[in-house]
């Protein structure tokens with residue numbers, strides 16, 4: 001009876017105060033990057049857009065690589081063909097109750113991780129289903145006409161085919177290069193492009209982390225930070241890895257507005273290959289600092305099982321979402337001793 005009464009009171013409160021949330025906090029006027037005037041609390045973007053929502057699973061994204069459709073030329077060259085579709089009307093619930101208009105490649109932020117081997121011929125069919133001009137600008141080596149800067153692709157189904165040879169070996173970003181650039185990047189038009197060496201790399205548990213930020217109130221400062229878009233995701237859903245198994249993280253910093261970002265790993269150090277272009281590591285460290293589009297490959301193994309944090313050692317960033325956990329499971333197949341410490 002008490003329960004029924006409280007439900008009734010609750011319902012009548014909703015009916016009596018349809019603008020309950022507006023009454024709670026004052027709406028302010030903002031001008032968005034695109035010049036649109038909107039009214040919002042500024043803390044949480046009201047769900048102004050109802051076009052669609054984005055389904056993005058950071059755990060799936062972490063280890064998902066798109067190798068394209070493979071064929072061979074008569075001379076034996078591998079051809080990889082990809083299709084990337086840009087859209088700019090999607091809405092993503094980036095944090096509980098926080099809806100943000102993301103601009104996407106193939107429906108997610110970041111876009112798909114494109115992977116190839118050095119020397120492969122790449123053919124990227126780009127379709128712009130957005131309402132603004134967009135492109136794909138790949139970092140790497142390619143002809144000027146394939147740079148995605150001066151060849152804006154028109155909205156509403158515009159097409160362009162990027163064709164170039166995969167190289168150099170390493171991890172590279174790709175992103176839209178239409179002006180105003182910061183607007184096209186901060187809304188999410190970016191992804192990772194991995195070029196493997198012909199001889200391959202040592203087998204490892206491989207993953208991709210794009211360090212990004214979200215300016216949900218359009219004041220050219222990020223309200224949230226993350227590894228792979230969703231703040232705190234890997235803290236609440238730790239990444240499971242094994243002891244004595246090589247872990248390889250392809251890390252790319254795409255944070256807009258802030259000059260630097262960084263990556264600190266707990267309970268361990270990693271070999272670091274800046275841009276991944278050299279097969280010999282440059283550093284053995286637990287901390288790297290990255291400017292925008294700066295990237296590299298981290299390699300490490302954990303000896304001891306347990307939970308280990310990884311996060312920005314720019315504390316503001318970690319407190320606003322750029323923090324995660326590796327849950328290191330005991331690798332029963334390994335020959336290491338099972339000596340226990342600290343017990």
Ligand SMILES: [Cu+2]
Nearest residue numbers: 134176178184
């Ligand atoms: Cu764009």
